Amino acid sequence: MQLANEVKYLIHKEVLLEWRSKYTINGVLLYVVSTIFTCYLSFVSLSDKLAWNALFWIIILFASINGVSKSFLQETKGQQLYSYVLASPAAVLISKTVYNVLLMLVLTTIALGFYTLVFDSFTPPDLLLYYVAVVMGSISFSTVFTMVSAIASKAGNGGMLMAILSFPIIIPVLILLIKLAKNAVDGLPWENSYDEIGMLLVVNMLTVATSLLLFPYLWRD
């Protein structure tokens, strides 16, 4: 119960902080929109639906690295010490992860809307399944990048380390996501995608479990 209360309070704090400044959400939104626009200007029209799918995931990947890595990297040492004293490590990690999932859900939904608006020639026939893939992507990127950004922030060498450490870990997830999204683009029936959805859920649970086990060691300086 204590944990649930702490998590609730911390999520409230994160959302409130973000709501006051609106820095991350607006920054990453602008990043996504300008990337999509740049892609539109340079491609004009995409040649096939595979490229359509790949381009979308590349944009989302970089946007989420930028968005999620903020969670620990932008906090000062003082802020980290403050939350270390007040809350349990598990509560900190869970609240950050949940907050990042929410942030990514908002972000990817808007990105998908804008992307289909700009590149309207290959909008997937099964948009609901594609949206499921996007939701799974938001969750997986958040769980993985939250932990990696914690590692990178403790190592004290922010941005570059974040990219090096997270890419090899995210690639398996990304492969599954692209496969799932490709099923949606091809308009395959849902039965063909249960494997990927199940695998993604398993990988996510694995990531969250190892993060919860390891984070207390990382958090204590």
Place this chain on the structure above:
Amino acid sequence: MNKTWWKILGSVLVVYTAIAGLLLGVPRLPILNESIRNLYFHVPMWFAMIVLFSISVFYSIKSLSSKSEIDDMKAVESVNAGIIFGLLGLVTGAIWAKYTWGQFWSFDPKQNFAAISVLLYFAYLILRNAIDEEQKRAKISAIYNIFAFPMMVVLLFVLPRLKDSLHPGNGGNPGFNSYDLDSRMRMVFYPACLGWILIGYWVYTIKFRLRSLENKQQAN
């Protein structure tokens, strides 16, 4: 003798597999032909790598609770030794692929995933270089090592089964079990795996002893 028997066993097994692997009979198959012998030299590399990386994760977990420098050194030296075997696995695989698939690197899922999992451990080594303070380095790199290990397992053992691959044993291609009807190949393959794992472990102990001697020298 108590301490050296496994080194002797490892060397004898590896010498035996090098000779028997090249001389003993193998099934005659189209496309594969004699290149099937690569089984004895390519697959054991991955076994040795997995064993060494598992040792590394074991010592990483241990170093988180014990905070001892020795456990950390064991973790990093087994990664160093494991990476050698990973690279050898990639090279032997690529040479084999040149003669059966036509290209050294054909972006087969199995090749890509193996390369990515080696990248994962390069990232681990770079993370270590990025942190100066020793205890902090031990702790953070141990955490990354443990965090990355399940992902490597997913990469090497789960994902290739979901993708279409040309690699034997994947994507509906028969593995060596189905060729080896008279168990001739098992006679060489199993000793080869054991031998290379022992040699890999030996390499790791030597690297660890070298590192601890260097540390001692610096401390004086």
